[in-house]
Amino acid sequence: MKLISEILIVDDNIDLLELLSRQLKGKGLVPTTSNNVMDAIDLIEHQAVDLLISDIKMSKIGGEQLIRYVSEHYPDLPILVMTGYPDVNSAVELMKMGVSEYLIKPFPAEDLLSAIMRIGSVEIREPEEEKLVDYSAGFPGIIGSSPKMIELFRTMEKTLNNKATVLINGESGTGKELIARAIHYESKFSSAPFVPVNCGAIPEQLIESELFGHLKGSFTGAIGDRKGFFESADGGTIFLDEITNTSLGVQAKLLRVLQEKEITPVGSSQSKKVDVRIISATNLDIKSLVSQGKFREDLFYRLNVISLNIPALRQRDGDVIKLINYFSAKFSKEHGLPIPKFEKVVLNTLENYAWPGNVRELENFIHRLVILAGNKVSMSDVPTYMKMTFDINSPENEFVSLEEHQLKYIKRVLKSTGNNKSKAADILKIDRKTLRNKLKDMG
Ligand SMILES: Nc1ncnc2c1ncn2[C@@H]1O[C@H](COP(=O)(O)OP(=O)(O)OP(=O)(O)O)[C@@H](O)[C@H]1O
Ligand SMILES: [Mg+2]
Structure with missing residues (x-):
């Protein structure tokens, strides 16, 4: 039987690509992903692929085209199809075209793995080995190698094999949500859902029903039973962003979830067990809200078993340049434009700028430059306010304790x-x- 290691996954749903690719990586396989047929063909032509996993219905070019192309040009490359729209006729057609396996979405991780193992042999890496993965040098998609970020990665690593609550604190744009996602997707619970909830964006009178669900008729507008975010996240992670935006009433209910591991939908007298890790985030000083009586102290301690303080970008020595390179490459690729070259003086200026909006500000700035500045970025592309660096040595800026x-x-x-x-x-x-x-x- 053919040994399968390198797997190309094609689907226009980027979240699914991320999930499948993490599942396969977890088993020691080597996945690459593409969200469209043209890029997929390009990858098949230029790199080793042992198995193609493809979706059928995709925006732009559909999966049948890719399958036809592969069965014509690469008859030895096995194909596994996954589709959300099962249809017997087309399944038969696909099998005729050389498709070996056919999975109907959504499917559990084990089904994917057994389908792959029916096609070829797989050298599965035991989960014990997974724990040896060293994250101290970083997490996928999180750029940074400054001492402060490495310290952060070390603490993040301690969250991966347990469900302890995590409280993330950091200025706006420092990457709080990115970090919450990384913790979930690198943890051993990654195949369960990650459910982000922006507590600041949900009106006070709705938040309880959004979090815990409701029964039909429990309030005007409740036209049917509805699951809340906690139930949707069962087995996985709920990310409570802007946690300080919850009222004391909601805080009391969250405390109960943490203590009893159960929720009670609005209008119901029956509670339900849930098994959910809570990651919460805020850009405020939550301790001072506790001392002002605006945030429950007992909830604060419960939410804060592991605390992650995300450094501001200006505190990450050397990372600005790394992020500039990363975002230039990312946006150039996205727009099919050349990667711009930065003059040295521009890089110096950007390194000294304070970045009050942190990584998000840098990301948007580079995105604009890629589109507007052309091949070369010089000082005239840098706005004046970024050029005015704070001179510590000037007498009017004298620092005092x-x-x-x-x-x-x-x-x-x-x-x-x-x-x-x-x-x-x-x-x-x-x-x-x-x-x-x-x-x-x-x-
Ligand atoms: N270290 C990093 N490497 C790569 N991209 C990053 C990094 N940190 C943040 N980003 C990107 O910067 C943007 C802002 O990050 P994110 O939304 O996670 O910040 P946040 O702290 O949640 O912000 P806010 O407080 O405003 O909600 C996102 O596009 C994210 O992908
Ligand atoms: Mg955020």
């Missing part, structure tokens, strides 16, 4: 109140005793 800055500010407030300590304490939102102590401490 936080203590010193605080003291200066307290003095200013005191002066404005004519040295009235009560008024000053009011403005500073601290009590008089704290103010007195601060002044004493700082001499």
Whole structure:
């Protein structure tokens, strides 16, 4: 029997490509993917492929064309078809064209593997070996090799074989969602769903039913029973983005899910067991919300078994250049344009820029450059605000310690109140005793 190792998967659904490719990789196979027929043919012509797995219904050119092409030009290449629209006649037609196996979507990972093993022999790598994968150098699709990112990868690695809750904190655009996805898809639960929920975008009165589901008639507009996000994520991961946007009422219900591992749909008196890992994210200082009474302390501890602090882009030494190269290549390929060359002075400028919008800002900027700047990127392509770097050595930007800055500010407030300590304490939102102590401490 033919040994199968390199597998080309063709489907226009990128999420499915990602899922299948991770499943096959997990078994020690070597998948490549393509989301369209033209690229697939190009790959078959230029690299070793032991098995072709293809979808049938695809936007643009359909899978039958690819199968016809392969059976004509590569009669020895086995073909496995997967389709969401089973149809006996076309199945027979496909078999006549040389298709060996036919799977109906959706199918469990084991079915795919057994179909592959009916076509050829496979050297399956045992799951024990999987644990030896070393992620300290990075995760697929996450660019970065600065010390801060490597530290992050080390902590991420500790989340992969368990279902401990993970709380991700980082400025906007630092990659919180990307990291949540990587944790799910690299974990041993990756074949179960990853369900992202933006808590900030769901109106308060709907969030409970969105999360936990509802029964028909439980409120106006509930025209049928509906599963909530927790049930949809069963066995996998729910990603609660902007977690601080939940009301105290919803927080109490989340706490219950964590404690009892069950949910109660709106309008139901019966609870259901769920087995879901919760990854939550915020760009706010959640601890200070806890101390202000806006976020439940007990929930905070439950959500924060593993905490990941994503560094701002300006704290990642050397990564800006890596990301520029990565995004230039990515967008050039996407638009069929040449990869632009950056003048050295441009790279220096971009490295020194503070990137308040972090990786997202850099990504959008490079996307624009690829389309607008042409082959070469020079200083005239860089907007003025990116050129104004913060000069630490200039006297007007003199840095002082936080203590010193605080003291200066307290003095200013005191002066404005004519040295009235009560008024000053009011403005500073601290009590008089704290103010007195601060002044004493700082001499
Ligand atoms: N290290 C990285 N390597 C490659 N791409 C990245 C990296 N970090 C972030 N990105 C990309 O930057 C964009 C923003 O990332 P993401 O949406 O995960 O950020 P976020 O922290 O969730 O932002 P927000 O707080 O605004 O929701 C995405 O397109 C993501 O793919
Ligand atoms: Mg996000």
